[in-house]
Amino acid sequence: MTVDALTPKQITVGVLALQGGVIEHISLLQKAAAQLSSQQSTESSSTSTPQFTFIQVRTTAQLSQCDALIIPGGESTTMAIVARRLGLLDPLREFVKVQHKPTWGTCAGLVMLASAASATKQGGQELIGGLDVKVLRNRYGTQIQSFVGDLRLPFLEEEKPFRGVFIRAPVVEEIMTSGSSASGNTQDGSEAGQGGDEIAKLKERQRTEKVEVLGTYPKPQGTGEGEDIVAVRQGNVFGTSFHPELTDDVRIHVWWLKQVVERLR
Numbered sequence: 001m002t003v004d005a006l007t008p009k010q011i012t013v014g015v016l017a018l019q020g021g022v023i024e025h026i027s028l029l030q031k032a033a034a035q036l037s038s039q040q041s042t043e044s045s046s047t048s049t050p051q052f053t054f055i056q057v058r059t060t061a062q063l064s065q066c067d068a069l070i071i072p073g074g075e076s077t078t079m080a081i082v083a084r085r086l087g088l089l090d091p092l093r094e095f096v097k098v099q100h101k102p103t104w105g106t107c108a109g110l111v112m113l114a115s116a117a118s119a120t121k122q123g124g125q126e127l128i129g130g131l132d133v134k135v136l137r138n139r140y141g142t143q144i145q146s147f148v149g150d151l152r153l154p155f156l157e158e159e160k161p162f163r164g165v166f167i168r169a170p171v172v173e174e175i176m177t178s179g180s181s182a183s184g185n186t187q188d189g190s191e192a193g194q195g196g197d198e199i200a201k202l203k204e205r206q207r208t209e210k211v212e213v214l215g216t217y218p219k220p221q222g223t224g225e226g227e228d229i230v231a232v233r234q235g236n237v238f239g240t241s242f243h244p245e246l247t248d249d250v251r252i253h254v255w256w257l258k259q260v261v262e263r264l265r
């Protein structure tokens with residue numbers, strides 16, 4: 001069988017539309033898809049670019065049409081409450097952690113995809129999980145401390161820095177291991193408690209799918225040495241602290257769509 005025969009012809013990518021930059025993500029996805037198909041026609045490569053459809057997701061029926069999903073930014077606490085009310089929280093967990101469909105969370109979306117979070121509201125907040133990491137919410141302070149910073153993202157294989165838009169952004173403060181204490185004040189519906197079964201599952205996943213750090217950013221002055229983790233991937237799950245959809249730089253959307261095609265093959 002040729003590689004082309006394995007490439008899906010139709011891919012539906014959803015953007016969770018409870019809050020945040022939904023239209024912005026869809027617009028960059030459309031540009032990215034156009035770029036992929038024009039690249040393909042000039043490269044005369046042996047694999048064909050699939051036909052992409054981009055949809056907004058507010059219901060379980062819409063989610064079930066999706067092969068891949070973006071969870072945009074917003075306010076993760078509110079997003080979790082709304083998702084719970086709409087009956088979407090468990091289907092989202094199923095989508096990411098059981099069906100293993102490619103999912104990308106930006107900012108609040110990264111928080112939702114973490115197994116644990118700190119600086120949450122009292123009593124914690126519900127999470128989807130999928131990334132064995134603990135995030136620190138609002139790492140850079142409040143809305144007025146939002147900023148744009150140049151990021152070097154080696155996975156883009158280009159020197160040109162990516163303008164990272166950080167708005168009350170989280171960072172990954174801990175990559176969880178089976179011995180880690182990151183049970184915390186949050187629930188992703190599975191690993192949070194870390195009983196025997198969960199530890200075994202976590203160990204198995206860490207053996208097969210490690211959390212990869214794909215981007216870092218220097219810690220702000222006075223908050224310690226070194227770099228904060230602002231982009232991670234574990235298997236099919238990708239998370240960024242910043243908002244690529246608020247720029248006109250299509251590179252991360254192009255990269256992610258290619259990953260989606262690869263992983264659905």
Ligand SMILES: NC(=O)CC[C@H](N)C(=O)O
Binds near residue numbers: 111
């Ligand atoms: N811009 C954003 O998505 C902010 C995320 C927000 N601080 C949260 O934790 O949900």
